[in-house]
Amino acid sequence: MTKVGETVLEIDLRALEHNYYYLRSKIDPKTKFLGVVKAFAYGSDSIAIAKKLETLGADYLAVAYTAEGVALREAGIEVPILVLHPQEVSFATLIEKCLEPSLYSRTIFTSFLKMAKDLGQSDYPVHLKFNTGLNRLGFGEKDIDFIVSSLEGVEHIKVSSLFSHLAASEDLNEKEFTISQIRQFEKISSAIIPKLNYRPKRHMLNTSGIINYPEAQYDMVRSGIGLYGYGNEAAEDENLIPVATLKTIISQIHKIGANESVGYNRAFVSKTPKVTATLPLGHADGIGRQYGNRKGEVSIHGKLAPIIGNVCMDMIMVDITGIDCKEGDEVIVFGQEHSAEALASSANTITYELLTGISQRVKRIYKD
Ligand SMILES: *Cc1c(COP(=O)(O)O)cnc(C)c1O
Numbered sequence: 528m529t530k531v532g533e534t535v536l537e538i539d540l541r542a543l544e545h546n547y548y549y550l551r552s553k554i555d556p557k558t559k560f561l562g563v564v565k566a567f568a569y570g571s572d573s574i575a576i577a578k579k580l581e582t583l584g585a586d587y588l589a590v591a592y593t594a595e596g597v598a599l600r601e602a603g604i605e606v607p608i609l610v611l612h613p614q615e616v617s618f619a620t621l622i623e624k625c626l627e628p629s630l631y632s633r634t635i636f637t638s639f640l641k642m643a644k645d646l647g648q649s650d651y652p653v654h655l656k657f658n659t660g661l662n663r664l665g666f667g668e669k670d671i672d673f674i675v676s677s678l679e680g681v682e683h684i685k686v687s688s689l690f691s692h693l694a695a696s697e698d699l700n701e702k703e704f705t706i707s708q709i710r711q712f713e714k715i716s717s718a719i720i721p722k723l724n725y726r727p728k729r730h731m732l733n734t735s736g737i738i739n740y741p742e743a744q745y746d747m748v749r750s751g752i753g754l755y756g757y758g759n760e761a762a763e764d765e766n767l768i769p770v771a772t773l774k775t776i777i778s779q780i781h782k783i784g785a786n787e788s789v790g791y792n793r794a795f796v797s798k799t800p801k802v803t804a805t806l807p808l809g810h811a812d813g814i815g816r817q818y819g820n821r822k823g824e825v826s827i828h829g830k831l832a833p834i835i836g837n838v839c840m841d842m843i844m845v846d847i848t849g850i851d852c853k854e855g856d857e858v859i860v861f862g863q864e865h866s867a868e869a870l871a872s873s874a875n876t877i878t879y880e881l882l883t884g885i886s887q888r889v890k891r892i893y894k895d
Pocket of ligand 1: 565692735749752753
């Protein structure tokens, strides 16, 4: 293992490759694969990840906002990029950068169509998003007539796909609900597609959808968290390899006596003598205050050390009593040897939040 000497997020592109092939093995070889690289590729590095996915043969990428897609285009990424949640103010930029919008409401649809027309576009690829129960974004069944009539004879845009998003694909207690979402999508999409004189793609599955509902893979799947090495369930985590490892080092070690406190507001008061280590990362790096006060643990030489006291902006203190370590030693906050899933759940949150919260202050390095 290379010594890092400071807080870094180490990105393992071979792990990404492994996860990509694993997820692909779960679907038909003909099914297209969209890699979700929104939010800095789940807190890692969207450009490095997008380049690797492009090399691996991913058919599509997706981001949440237009600016994220612009950054990928400016880095030379050429595969089609779906923008999941664009706003009207960014439509001109979106077209200029050949990004493909998700159109999710009548307002957004009408405004994008006008922009495509004003900019002299023909057959500009768009994706229609349908709400089948998540109640977040998307057209409903009531919009079918609007969509069909608005598309009649239109040359400025062309529907590249119809899609929807599952609300609880990782939760098998909600199987009935998920199946009702799939049925609703089937119903809506089958009402629209025959009215077009071409065949758009259909897609619905995120990572847990690929694992639990492969029968609903349609023409494409959209995976995010699985690519980064987490499967939302222990059995799947075993088949995946975490891409990002957050590493740091021990800056200083203190021996504290009984009744001494550690950190701001004296949140930790020791009953017995202890040994503590101060680490150079804090809430400004994405390890939020919820991990403090013995909720979260870091790994030092394979042993778990709880975070004690309040998380500071730039530091955390951990209890290393009984752990054989010294100043300058490496600490794993999460990653291949200490799962982000375990750390996130210790503070009642989810891997998605922990990963995407790692701030841009943390240097990204690459393991090859
Ligand atoms: C973020 C997102 C995904 C990826 O979901 P994962 O659970 O990370 O695989 C897929 N589709 C949409 C619409 C999303 O917003």
